[in-house]
Amino acid sequence: MADTLYRGRFAPSPTGPLHFGSLVTALASYLEARIHQGQWLVRIEDLDPLRESPEATDSILHSLTCHGLIPDAPVRFQSARHDAYKTAIEQLLSDGLAYRCACSRKQLQQQQGKHPEHCREGHTEPGNRPFAIRFALRDETSHWPDDLLGPQTQRVTAEVDDPVILRKEGFYAYQLAVVVDDIDQGITDVVRGSDLLDMTAQQQQIYRALGATPPNWLHIPVILNEEGQKLSKQNRAPALDDRQPAANLIAALEALGQRPPADLNQQPVVNILTWATRHWQREAIPLTSR
Numbered sequence: 220m221a222d223t224l225y226r227g228r229f230a231p232s233p234t235g236p237l238h239f240g241s242l243v244t245a246l247a248s249y250l251e252a253r254i255h256q257g258q259w260l261v262r263i264e265d266l267d268p269l270r271e272s273p274e275a276t277d278s279i280l281h282s283l284t285c286h287g288l289i290p291d292a293p294v295r296f297q298s299a300r301h302d303a304y305k306t307a308i309e310q311l312l313s314d315g316l317a318y319r320c321a322c323s324r325k326q327l328q329q330q331q332g333k334h335p336e337h338c339r340e341g342h343t344e345p346g347n348r349p350f351a352i353r354f355a356l357r358d359e360t361s362h363w364p365d366d367l368l369g370p371q372t373q374r375v376t377a378e379v380d381d382p383v384i385l386r387k388e389g390f391y392a393y394q395l396a397v398v399v400d401d402i403d404q405g406i407t408d409v410v411r412g413s414d415l416l417d418m419t420a421q422q423q424q425i426y427r428a429l430g431a432t433p434p435n436w437l438h439i440p441v442i443l444n445e446e447g448q449k450l451s452k453q454n455r456a457p458a459l460d461d462r463q464p465a466a467n468l469i470a471a472l473e474a475l476g477q478r479p480p481a482d483l484n485q486q487p488v489v490n491i492l493t494w495a496t497r498h499w500q501r502e503a504i505p506l507t508s509r
């Protein structure tokens with residue numbers, strides 16, 4: 220029976236062009252949405268104008284199109300969503316679930332994450348100093364099933380782990396924006412790289428604080444380069460060559476443990492995606508590099 224409720228997304232931060240590792244993530248989330256006869260959305264997480272560029276956004280969207288990864292709704296840009304993040308922060312502050320913090324990174328490091336000014340209790344006023352806003356976590360050991368990795372357990376420590384949700388520079392932080400938008404867009408299933416696995420228990424608390432139920436999660440292994448480093452923009456992973464989308468898709472399918480037939484790379488991208496949807500085997504995704 221069609222699962223009409225499934226809604227997934229690919230949510231890149233535009234710090235550089237799409238590289239092979241992000242294609243693998245995009246493809247996995249696309250195929251999961253397709254096999255569930257769900258919707259697949261693309262959201263550009265452009266929260267930090269100092270690290271991100273409109274050129275990278277254009278290049279990512281162009282690459283996705285070249286690879287046939289066309290979203291089912293208009294692309295959302297987090298840079299246009301500041302009002303929603305502001306409202307969420309105001310709600311968290313008024314519920315006592317967020318607090319202002321002017322501590323420096325050094326101060327926090329020196330005290331193993333404890334706040335010298337007891338910011339959580341709201342005893343100190345930042346005054347003229349720049350301050351961040353942090354989410355107030357509860358001490359908790361979270362258990363949940365990852366759809367690929369199986370049962371997960373994560374410990375979250377109040378105060379020490381409290382994530383920044385509004386940075387001192389005035390930018391909204393990933394940890395808040397990702398949850399606000401996943402809630403607002405009705406995302407039921409998050410498929411993303413396992414480099415974000417450690418964020419999950421904190422995000423579950425933010426979901427609940429905003430009155431929502433967390434989605435299902437599926438973390439796929441991060442693709443490593445030959446030196447064993449994560450393929451990422453920071454490691455200068457090469458941009459995908461958009462002139463050979465068929466070869467890139469075949470390589471991405473192979474990285475996901477699928478076994479495309481040898482002549483599939485002669486086909487147009489839509490045929491490759493159709494084959495991949497028909498033959499998608501989640502269990503075949505290798506877990507080795509997680």
Ligand code: GLU
Pocket residue numbers: 230231232264397410411412415
């Ligand atoms: N924007 C995040 C990144 O590019 C991913 C967000 C997510 O999938 O949760 O790393």
